[in-house]
Amino acid sequence: MPSDEKPTLRWGIVATGLISSWFVADLIIDREDAQANHIIQAIGSSSLEKGKAFVAKHLPNVSPAPTVYGSYDEIYTDPNVDAVYIGTPHAFHKKNCLDAISHGKSILCEKTFTLNAVEAKEVFEAAKAKGVFVMEAMWTRFFPLVKTIQKLVHEDNAIGHVLRVICDFAMDQHLDSKGQESRLKNLSLGASSLLDIGIYSLTWGIIGLEQPLGDTLKEAQEKPRMLATSTLSEGVDVATSMILHYSDGRQAIATSHSGVGVRTPSNFCRIEGSEGSIVVDGGAASVPNSFVLQKRGIEDQKFEFKRPGKGLYWEADAVALDIAAGRKENGTMPWAETIRVMELLDETRRQGGVVFPQDPQ
Numbered sequence: 399m400p401s402d403e404k405p406t407l408r409w410g411i412v413a414t415g416l417i418s419s420w421f422v423a424d425l426i427i428d429r430e431d432a433q434a435n436h437i438i439q440a441i442g443s444s445s446l447e448k449g450k451a452f453v454a455k456h457l458p459n460v461s462p463a464p465t466v467y468g469s470y471d472e473i474y475t476d477p478n479v480d481a482v483y484i485g486t487p488h489a490f491h492k493k494n495c496l497d498a499i500s501h502g503k504s505i506l507c508e509k510t511f512t513l514n515a516v517e518a519k520e521v522f523e524a525a526k527a528k529g530v531f532v533m534e535a536m537w538t539r540f541f542p543l544v545k546t547i548q549k550l551v552h553e554d555n556a557i558g559h560v561l562r563v564i565c566d567f568a569m570d571q572h573l574d575s576k577g578q579e580s581r582l583k584n585l586s587l588g589a590s591s592l593l594d595i596g597i598y599s600l601t602w603g604i605i606g607l608e609q610p611l612g613d614t615l616k617e618a619q620e621k622p623r624m625l626a627t628s629t630l631s632e633g634v635d636v637a638t639s640m641i642l643h644y645s646d647g648r649q650a651i652a653t654s655h656s657g658v659g660v661r662t663p664s665n666f667c668r669i670e671g672s673e674g675s676i677v678v679d680g681g682a683a684s685v686p687n688s689f690v691l692q693k694r695g696i697e698d699q700k701f702e703f704k705r706p707g708k709g710l711y712w713e714a715d716a717v718a719l720d721i722a723a724g725r726k727e728n729g730t731m732p733w734a735e736t737i738r739v740m741e742l743l744d745e746t747r748r749q750g751g752v753v754f755p756q757d758p759q
């Protein structure tokens with residue numbers, strides 16, 4: 399039963415793919431640390447049958463059962479839906495967001511937020527005009543593990559001056575067996591290892607090198623110089639390497655690979671400072687559970703975290719708390735930060751030769 403002290407948020411889920419299944423499964427987990435009550439009010443799908451099958455498979459015991467719609471528009475017009483979760487491929491995020499905003503719905507939209515920075519700005523301008531809450535679902539930033547690393551590195555100076563970060567996210571996405579219907583293969587759907595998984599490596603570079611934005615909104619951080627290259631297959635970047643270079647000399651190397659032949663998934667991040675390092679195994683992926691603090695002359699210290707399910711509920715809690723407080727954006731993932739990330743991705747794609755048909759000419 400919902401408790402009175404916590405805000406309650408009624409979610410409308412847009413799309414019934416992989417990430418939507420992870421999201422709803424996480425929201426119904428009973429957690430001690432829950433900061434909000436989440437109700438899955440409605441599911442919107444391109445087809446009523448798909449929507450019903452989604453509920454039968456992923457929410458069989460939820461009572462009352464969510465309303466199922468064979469369209470996204472019915473989610474936006476449902477008066478019982480407070481917030482919309484958008485789990486479509488990147489190429490549809492702009493339209494889905496604009497449609498939801500026009501009906502005054504709050505939004506949590508999957509990463510990457512849009513295909514490019516121009517689209518992201520259009521969405522935030524519409525949200526501002528309508529007075530609607532919007533946040534990019536960059537879930538990694540909401541992990542207690544990440545907040546702990548940020549405190550150790552940027553508040554406690556546990557590794558001295560931060561010098562550089564090296565991070566990688568690589569996994570074989572079996573692109574050879576996928577057709578043009580796949581969002582990982584079709585450029586008009588936003589196919590790109592950079593936008594799919596490289597964004598995590600970029601995010602870990604930012605987490606390791608930059609002061610966190612915190613709960614109070616601040617000016618956008620410095621936009622580091624970006625040096626990047628990509629390996630293309632039929633126009634899709636299957637591998638991308640980025641170097642982020644900050645004005646004071648800090649650097650990050652952030653890489654991604656989703657092509658055929660990546661036999662062992664590689665997910666790591668190492669944050670190096672003048673006095674020590676933090677090594678996150680699984681860190682460039684979205685789901686690490688531990689990290690090690692290494693300092694010269696001191697025994698390594700391992701930090702472990704419990705994470706029932708995937709861990710998508712922390713970002714959902716943040717959305718519920720923001721909306722309850724009347725905020726329109728989130729302090730950890732504010733609009734300016736989403737735009738800055740999109741601009742870094744745009745620049746990486748420009749250097750790597752990755753072009754979406756929807757990009758401005």
Ligand SMILES: NC(=O)C1=CN([C@@H]2O[C@H](COP(=O)(O)OP(=O)(O)OC[C@H]3O[C@@H](n4cnc5c(N)ncnc54)[C@H](OP(=O)(O)O)[C@@H]3O)[C@@H](O)[C@H]2O)C=CC1
Pocket residue numbers: 412413414415416417418442443444445448449485486487488490508509510535537579581587593594684
């Ligand atoms: N945070 C995370 O860890 C993850 C985030 N993501 C992000 O979530 C988004 C969706 O990814 P994922 O769930 O893997 O994608 P899927 O292909 O599994 O699902 C996408 C869903 O979007 C809907 N859709 C609408 N139009 C299309 C179309 N033309 N082609 C394909 N799907 C369409 C469909 O739902 P329906 O038919 O019901 O409308 C489909 O099931 C991406 O932006 C991705 O980056 C993905 C995985 C993990």
Ligand SMILES: O=C1OC[C@@H](O)[C@H](O)[C@H]1O
Pocket residue numbers: 594595684
């Ligand atoms: O965000 C993601 O993380 C896990 C991957 O499987 C997925 O393709 C990607 O979108």
